[in-house]
Amino acid sequence: MGVVALPALIFAVGNTVIGTYAGGAHRLGSFYGNLFADLAGGSVIAWTLVIGPYVLLLLLRLLFSGRAAADEDADDEPEPVRERVRKEPKVS
Secondary structure, three states: OOOOHHHHHHHHHHHHHOOOOOOOOOOHHHHHHHHHHHHHHOOHHHHHHHHHHHHHHHHHHHHHHHHHHHHHHHHHOOOOOOOOOOOOOOOO
16 A cells, blocks of 8 residues: 555645656656655655555554453453342232
């Protein structure tokens, strides 16, 4: 997702909203070439772009796994069902 889809989406939106990409005049291949060059050069922005979706997915899994574990613990000991006893009035 972070290597294929997200850079293509950023390129498409940027090309539509801002205009021609300076690195290659409407060419997605030039954008990917510059992205991979920046990755090889250790650019923090490029690495954040590529690894960001994975980190977000890990954080969501961590959040929901904690919630699922809490739900499982709560289901371990079900509460006993109490029957309702109806009290009849005494008639004398």
